[in-house]
Each structure stands twice: as C-alpha cells, then as structure tokens.
Amino acid sequence: MSTHAFRDESAEEPWRAIVARGHDAEAYLQGQLSQDVSALGDDARWSLVLAPDSSVLAAVLVTSIEDGFSLSVPGEVADDVMGALRRFLLRTKCDLSWGDVASAPFTSPRERLDERWPGGREFRARLTPHSYGARFVERTISFAKGCFTGQELVGRLDARGASVPWRVIYFEGDSSERVDELLRSTGPAGPHGITTVLNTLNGVRGMGVAHRTLLAREEEPGILLSALP
Template sequence: MIVAPEPSTARLAWSAVVVSGPEAESFLSGQLTQDVVGLDEPRWSLVLQPDSLVVAPVQVTRRDGELAVVLERGLAEVTLARLTRFKLRVACALELVDSLELVDSLEGPFATLGERVAARWPGAPEVARGLTPHGLGRRVLEATVSFTKGCYTGQELVGRLDARGARVPWRLVAACGPSVEAIEAVLTGRGPEGPRGVTTAIERAGAIEVLGVAHRTLAAGHYGEVSLYEVDEAPSAAE
C-alpha cells in the first residue's frame, strides 16, 4: 500500500512510560540499549525484542526522582507490554502516561513530522518494518546503543552483528522526488521481497521527502527524478 504524504507541519503525539521505585534505574538498565545509570540529561535509547528487533526509539529523562521513557504515542502500548513482560521480581512500577500536561512538559524530541524526517530519525512506521539497530544507520546506532554497558535484552545479537561488520540486508534510507509512487518504485525495484518501501512521507517546498527501507543492493544515488540517500548523510530539501 502506498503511503500518503502528510504536511511537514503535522504534529507528533508523545507518551511516556514512567518508571518509579527503588530499582527503577537498574530495571531500565537491563532493558534499554543505552546506559541510564546516573542519568542527568535526556538520552536516546532503544527498546528491543530478545531477537534484537527494534520495538521503539525512546528518549529517557529523569523527572522528580522517576525515569520517564518518552516515545511516540503509537508505540506506547507495545513498549509498555514489552517492558512489563520482563519486570520480574523488581521493585519498580510502570505507568503509561498520556497526560498532555506531563508529556508536553517533557517536550517530545520532535514537534512535527517534518522535523523527524529532516533528522532522518526512525519512528513508528519505520519500526513496523522489523529493523535491527544496525539497520537504522550508524548515526542512530551511536546515539542509542552503548557497547560498554552491562547486559540488556537483545544485546547478544546486537554485539555479535557489530563484531562481524554489521552488514544487514535491510536499512533505513531517505529520499526525495516528485511523488511517493516514484520513490516507492525505486525502493522496491531492487532486492528480494521484504520490508522495502516508503514508510513516512511529507510534502515540503513542492517536493516529496520520505523515509523508507531499502535492500542493501540498492545504492544511494540518483534514479531519474528520485534522489536516494543514506540516512547518515542525506541533505534535506528544507536545508
């Protein structure tokens, strides 16, 4: 199904899983890819499944003695379920907060969809394609994953893949072109059947900008009126 483009000014909705209690920090340390011990400023991280597939990109912040895991509202329920599944004999509580007052005060990382696309940052549509952390690009990987902290769920496969050079079959890419259909044709024109295709599309400055998933055999470059970029280096039409 072709993704319909949205205005670049479309607002993003954020929720938070608030973790409280004497073992809140140690619990999250075992569930997040980033080190949150002694956290004193917002920090990006990922929540993974045991097989290392990304559940959600999150930003963790400390608030009034609690830890708030801020994430796109569309990923809130599945992330809460995933964290709850591994909360075994731990002295902490998890609460999903959709209060506009709380979430607005936490200031979601991106105010609009256009900001997220310009930052080449994965959201709910990208996560739905079943990518691993390395499939999100080196920049996102370095911002969200610590390779020196203690164990966390999904760590073994992430570490093994990194040690082997991290060549994954599917990766997040950015592209721009005259239409979503034209970009979709490029993204799906190379490689086997799989999660390839446009995931998020916006209209900006008379062009279509997208995030999407491409097979590793599809190189960055120009394909007629469509320009395909690696997310680590793609310029934005807004820049």
Template sequence: MPCQGAGAAGRRRCGAHHDTQRRGVGGAVVTVSESYRADYRELRHGAGGVVTARDLLMLTGPDTAEFLQGQLSQDLADLAPGEVTSSLLLHPDGKLLCRLRVTRTEEERFLCDLAPGLGEGARSRLERFKLRVAVDLEVRRLAMLSVRGAAAPPPPAAGSAGAPTADGEDAAVVAGVRWGGIGGWDLVAGQVAPPEGVRLCDPAALEAVRIEAGIPEAGKELTDGLIPAEAGIVAETVSFTKGCFVGQELVARIDSRGGNTPRRLRGVVLEGTDLPPAGATITDAGGSNIGRITSSAFSPGFGAAVALAYVHRRVEPPAPARLGGDDGRSCEIRVLPLVP
C-alpha cells in the first residue's frame, strides 16, 4: 500500500508490511506501517525531512520596514539582513488573520513565508493599509522542506538566501526551528529535496511529532478570528515594547490580565488508535461539553491516538474526559508539550 506523500517529491513506496489504516482529521486515511513508524523515529531521534507547499509574500521598497513595523506584531526595527523572526498579522480587532515568518534579506526587502493558501489573504489585508507608502507586494507559491530530528544536520545557512536547492536555485528562506526538544530547520524554495543523510518522510508522521510538541498549525489550531493567546503563541510572536501596530489593543489587554482566555490549547491522549475527526467534542464526567479536537494523529511513541484540542479554562490538566457523541472513548487532557 503506498504511503501518503506531498506531490512527486513526497511519493515513495512502503515495504511489504502488515499495514493498518486510521482515519484522521478531515477524513484522511493515515497508513500505520513499519515505514510510518520508521519515519516517526527519524523525525524524532534521527534526521527526517518532509516536503509540503508554502506561500511566500515578498515586500520591497524604501518604506517596507516602516510599513511592516506598524502592521505586524513583532518588532522588526532591529532585524538585520539575514535574520528571521516569527510574527502575527492581525485584524484591526486584534484577532488572528495568520501567523507568518519574516526574513529580512536586504534593507528594503522582506520575505514573509506562511501556510499555503494564506498568501493572497495576507497581501490583501496589507494592501488595505498601504496608504502613501512606497511598498510593492507579490505572492508566490513555493515548496518547503522541513527537516526535524535529534540528528538533523545544521541548516545550510540559516536566515540567508544562499542555500542550495533541488533545482540549483537559491532558497528564498532558510530558518532554524525548535519544536520543544526537537531541533531542525525549514527551507523554502521553488523546488526542494532532502540532503544526503536525511530520510524523506510521510507528512502524516510529521503531524504526529507536531501534535506531541504542541505546535499549532494554520487551518487547524490557527484559524481566522482566533484570539492569539488561546493558542499560546503570543510570547514568541508579539512585542509589547515596539509601539503601536494594527490589532494591538486586544492582545495587550489580554496580556495585562495574565493571558486569561475562555479556552486554551491542550494535548489529548486517547484510548485506542482510531483518530477522532476535527471538530469532535470532548466532554467531562458529567457529559458537559468542555472542548473540541483540532488535530489528531497516531503516535508510535504512545501507541495510541494523540490530539490537540481547545479546552475550557476551568479544566485543569491532567484531567480525565471522554469523546462526545457515539464514540464515547476515554481520553486524558494534558498540558503541552505531550513529549518534552
């Protein structure tokens, strides 16, 4: 049975193993084979790579730095050419439009890479606030190689645009990544492929590692209209000393109140290996709805399904719970990360 992949670069053949299938978020079937387990081991303990799509928003012009400083949540004033930071692009009411990674390549040129399909929305939002400033915006659809694992090689040249790629062209973005105890890096370019010594892995295996690390993802945990503090991403994406930016009021008000929000992102370890769909409800012992699943995957480390979920703030983990509806399985709500 073929493994799931990311286009031609991600397709490969599994060995002749006794495969089982688990239906995951969005109804996707995840193949749990020896190859999947090997991918998981490499992504955690060795060196594994996954190829996915990525949007790139390019901003150029003499007013770019000042313009972005007033639009994004992170302080870009001292970001030097070659440096990378993580930021949020918010609606005027302070709720999330998208998370993006910002690379300054030159004094007047910035690259914002973000989840596929979000580039045009980010460009449109920025264009609406582009008043009498000399800034040009362009969106490109590229690919991203995500390398993870305890034995991952160092990035080719983190934060620079000189890394080799599959097509021989320069990379647009190279950025170091830390998922809890797992290191790695992302490379964004027109074509990408793992370097020698890095195993090309199934994206479903990376999903399990991501969930265990408690990393929220666009379209799943990070959705349009989210209050950023609910996902626990404010500390790494927002500067409270930079001055004003669009959407600052809500973010600052919640931070001044200790980041207290109606719900919080939590980890869930489930009984059994079947994967709950996105949107599945979680109930307490009395049957009251206390949360909903956003992502799930089979974890070889736990030998069970694991998930991320937004859970009501009154629930203090670790806490027993159940899936709602006909499923009714037992599960445990835990703090993140599930695996340090």
C-alpha cells in the first residue's frame, strides 16, 4: 500500500534560506557547492549540495548578497543541508545562519511540476545528479570549477555517458495507487515509488522514482510517464 501524501495544487512550496558570511565564505562555498560561486556576479544560479558519495542532498538557488551569499533551500531538506554545510567549518572564517527567503524559486507545487523541477521529496531519495535529468545537471554543476564535495563520482558518471539505474519521473494518471504500483514494478529493491502527488480534475500528477527499465516498457493505459528532461 502506498504511503505518499497528497498536496493541493495551490499549496505553498516551503523554502528556507541559509546565509553565508565572513572572510572565507566564498572560498568555503566554492568547495562545498557544485556551482562556480566565484563567477556568480549579480545572477542567481542553481547549485547542488552533495554528500561525499555524490548523492544529492538538495538543489539550492545561490544569490550574492551584501557581505556574503544566500542559499534558497527546499524546506523539507533544509536542516540536512545546513548540517552538511556546517560539517567542514572548522578553522574557517565563514558563518552560516538562517535568513529570510527574499524570493522563492517556486511558489507552489503546481509551478514546480510545470517546470519539471525536483523538490525536497525527490531529494530525499538520495540519488546521484544524473538521475534528475541532463537539464538538471547542466543547470546545477560546473565541471570546470575544480574540486567540490562529491565531485569525483559525478565527473566519472558524466564522462561515461551518465547511465544511472534510477530516474526521477514525471507522471500523469487516473489514480495514485496505479501509478505507484507501476513505478515499483521493475528493477531491484530501491527508492522507487511516488514522491510528490497532486490531485487534478482528471486524476493525479506528480513525480516519483523508477528503475530505468520501466521507461523501455510499453505505455500503460491511463498513465503517462516521462523522465525529467
């Protein structure tokens, strides 16, 4: 039986902000984030916070602010991200604190799904970046910036053509039970199943995780599946 929870299309998408300030803030984030922080300028850019094994803790939107940087983090995984960033702070002149979210990247689950962008519930699956699609990797990782936490495996995957066993899927269907059963129907034991689900006029839509072999199967009547772009 599925244990996923429905969310209303008009519900707010929760975000929190981590603020980094101090003499070493830029250098510290340069070693912790997948994006090139030194080239940020006035633009906001997506970046990843990765675990040492290269699994994604979150995609965060990084913005330059006075005397530092602001990271907009999905609320469901914000505490995990703060814990990961604080882990290597010893003898570093960088202060990390909670701040105010000036502008949320997405204001509702509907808006995020329309953009086919993963959120906190998808990041809880702890997948490697390529599981979230080529566009996600292109927008969040600088392969020219040098070393960062989790970089080694990500670089190897990219060089080998990014063949990963698990993929994040966008779906539309007539019922969440049928979709969840389908997502779990192929592959070994793992993180598959629905992660985000919204009610619609004609059924449900959302995101989930499936083994890559599911995408090679014939379409299931009443269910539309597509890997994130």
